[in-house]
Amino acid sequence: MKIALLGNPNTGKSSVFNMLTGMRQQVGNFPGVTVDKRSGFIQTKVNKHQIIDFPGTYSIFAKSLDEQVVQDVLTDPSHTDYPDAILYIADTANLERNLLFFSQVYDLGFPCILVLNMWDRAQQKGLQINEAILQENFPAAKIVTANARVAIGKTRILDAIDALSVGSKKPFHSGSFHIHLETPDQQKNTEDRLQKIRTLGIVQQSKPQAPHFSTRIDRLLTHPIYGYLLFAALLLIIFQFIFSFASVPMDYIDAQFVRLSNWSAQMLPSGLLSKLFTQGLIPGVGGVLVFVPQIAILFFFIALLEESGYLSRVVFIMDRLMRPFGLNGKSVVPLLSSVACAIPGIMSARTISDWKERLITILVAPFMSCSARIPVYTLLINLVVPKIYIAGMLNLQGLVLFGLYFLGIVFALGTAFILKLFIKSKEPGYHLMELPEYKAPIIQNVLFTVLEKVKVFVLDAGKIIVAISILLWGLATFGPSSRERELKMLKSSTNYRQASIQKQQEQESALMLSESYIGHFGRFIEPVIQPLGYDWKIGVALLSSFAAREVFVGSLATIYAVGNDTDNEKRLIQKLRAEKNAAGEPIYSLATGLSLLIFYVFALQCMATLAVVRRETNTWRWPLIQLVFMGVVAYTCALIVYQMLL
């Protein structure tokens, strides 16, 4: 049997799902849309059933992308996800309102189980639920109580599934009810339902309601000064974690894949296929996995804040500030996460229910300077910006670095503002959001979120990343037949023969790269990038750094034959400073250096981002538009900077 898990937002639905399925769950999208679909199998005494978790919904009448999915599936019996039965999770402490959507699905005729979840909270609040009245009004439904936060109620739910029979023939509410009702009729129907639910007397208040405890905390957390200070402090902690702890597993993954690649090169017979495997495929997979620590750490914190209820307060205090840019409070977390890495940032944009606002957030997020730009920034700043102090205290190099980050933010918000005018939207953006009560996060739910995000990235985006990295590897490894002649010439030169073995190898790899297909392609685009102050060697580094921005440094090192090793950065800088063009002027002048820095601020030089945007927008259209747009911005700004400084 296929069972749909439904309910309002903040009813502990995902806790129930995790409790029922444990580790046996899968994530994906609902067909045709980028709305998370989690599914898993459960074993009752009698049978095995599939359970599908739907987005939290207030009503069958859809108001957002998430709710549209629920409406589409429940009203289309030919839909692949059309359920045989419904497991409805209600927050017992807010039961009457939760019964609205339940009464709607009940009236659609599905066999239903009503789970009165968070039973303990209702009791703390002094609420008495009259189950007899409830059963009397929903005679076909099975009603069970649960407290999924502490894993109570699993057996009751499984037994109820076994006991399910048919859906109701007699609707709860007798008014005309179908999904094509016009807005005023919908409103009327909804109001009538709520009215009826409230007059039944299901919920009795046994003691006077205590003042909302959360409200006092809220006044502090949404305070104009303390509210922002606390948020800034939390961000600082999160970024500290990412920058100081993510690099350890990332370096480890890097090193292990280099070892694996070397080891398999020794084990396999030499040949094209084993080269493809050891130099193309293995590093490609490594290039996917290297993102996992950042994604895991960031989503660990996001899930923690979300579970505790704090995240919705962040949305609350940021909403007004983001609105002029066509964004809303929910865009803040994706954009700020992008300072660490755009990939988890873009993936976290899923919480934005309005499609237009989500799309804009995704499109501008890569403008935020991510951690992969840091190696490029530091190399180029050290290369061209003098180490001097302004006014005796401000380090000019630091100032430039700050300026680059600032520029990224300005362009992200500015682009959002422009996109707001161009991207059409069916529905107006709104901000109607419940602020859930603060609760201690359940570590199991947090870990499931982390696991799920990592899985989605590795399995969905990973394929594209591996494919592109193999392509880039092929272009950089193979070359036209003329390369062999060049290699022979190099080997017969006196310069080569007098050099040490290490120097010889460096010269060889420099030649192999510059005579490869990507090297030729770099020469081919030289006329295009010359106005920006770049020569073909920079062109090659630009092209190969599409794999990941930091590859820029390694490619330059290879092409200038200083050995592709991070310890060689000083040697690389010396070598680059000595480079002269045909007119005898240094190539890496201040103008070229700044032009390159500007290019890296703006250009979408990251195939992993492209793959994730494709996954999150479900089409190649948006990632390609983004690639071209950011490329044009990068080119134009770099051109202006170079020509002005020349």
Add this chain to the structure above:
Amino acid sequence: MSQTLDSVYLHQVVEIIDFSDNLICSKLIEMGLTKGQKIKAVFKAPLGDPIAFEHNGHIISMRKEEAKQIEVAVA
């Protein structure tokens, strides 16, 4: 005297009189706000927008422009 929900003072209990006929109001009703119910502004975001309201023991936040669609009267 009737006014709209965006103009109420903090901690002032008001009663919902009517809604506009639009999508946002349908959504509000689905979230449990119906005519005749009591609602109270409990805190505001910096810049006074959005506003958080307490209603039936839970907190709903909405923007000023959305609160403007709801007609209320001082209870």
